[in-house]
Amino acid sequence: MSEDKMGLEEYILHHIDGEGEYLNELYRDTHLKLLYPRMASGHLQGRILKMLVRMIAPKRILEIGTYSGYSALCMAEGLPEGGFIYTFEINDEQEEFTRPWFEKSAYADRIKFYIGDALEIVPTLDVKFDLAFIDGDKRHYIEYYDMVLSRLVEGGFILVDNTLWDGHVLEETVRSKDVQTSSIKTFNDYVSRDPRVEKVILPLRDGLTLIYKKKKERDFV
Numbered sequence: 001m002s003e004d005k006m007g008l009e010e011y012i013l014h015h016i017d018g019e020g021e022y023l024n025e026l027y028r029d030t031h032l033k034l035l036y037p038r039m040a041s042g043h044l045q046g047r048i049l050k051m052l053v054r055m056i057a058p059k060r061i062l063e064i065g066t067y068s069g070y071s072a073l074c075m076a077e078g079l080p081e082g083g084f085i086y087t088f089e090i091n092d093e094q095e096e097f098t099r100p101w102f103e104k105s106a107y108a109d110r111i112k113f114y115i116g117d118a119l120e121i122v123p124t125l126d127v128k129f130d131l132a133f134i135d136g137d138k139r140h141y142i143e144y145y146d147m148v149l150s151r152l153v154e155g156g157f158i159l160v161d162n163t164l165w166d167g168h169v170l171e172e173t174v175r176s177k178d179v180q181t182s183s184i185k186t187f188n189d190y191v192s193r194d195p196r197v198e199k200v201i202l203p204l205r206d207g208l209t210l211i212y213k214k215k216k217e218r219d220f221v
Contacts, residue, residue: 164207
């Protein structure tokens with residue numbers, strides 16, 4: 001990150017809501033104890049996720065890719081009364097770290113934490129979602145997207161993280177072993193052509209795509 005960009009981000013962080021002591025401790029613990037701590041949303045994205053939840057006011061949120069729980073806690077913070085977030089982590093080794101952070105939080109009663117493959121478990125739930133946040137295995141983004149779209153209410157929203165992938169989406173030739181970059185590029189192309197939704201990509205961190213599921217036109221007599 002350039003010095004100008006770093007300076008601008010610091011300016012932003014000093015002019016938005018603080019992340020709070022609990023999230024700050026979680027973020028610090030994530031960096032101390034977990035591999036790939038950059039996967040945690042962090043202060044800026046966390047406040048954006050909370051604000052989007054405030055704006056959309058969903059009753060049911062689906063999150064694919066819990067990791068340390070930072071983003072789930074931020075979204076839970078913004079939920080209206082009676083709302084729930086269903087968050088899925090496929091790596092069972094993550095549970096020992098993440099579950100206590102949920103259970104000790106002020107939003108424990110709003111969070112349903114699942115260990116397992118969301119592609120297998122979500123279709124078995126009798127739940128429709130108003131908002132979904134996809135931040136799981138990049139190789140399965142299209143599968144996640146199609147599954148989520150089928151479980152999303154009309155007029156619902158999907159947020160998809162890392163869709164600019166540190167700028168690698170601009171590379172015309174992707175190395176054969178770089179499956180994640182090629183998967184994200186394929187996903188972005190897929191969504192851009194999907195007439196079922198409206199979409200926009202925000203250049204936030206590694207890119208955040210906002211997707212709106214269109215309402216079906218109905219005939220009125």
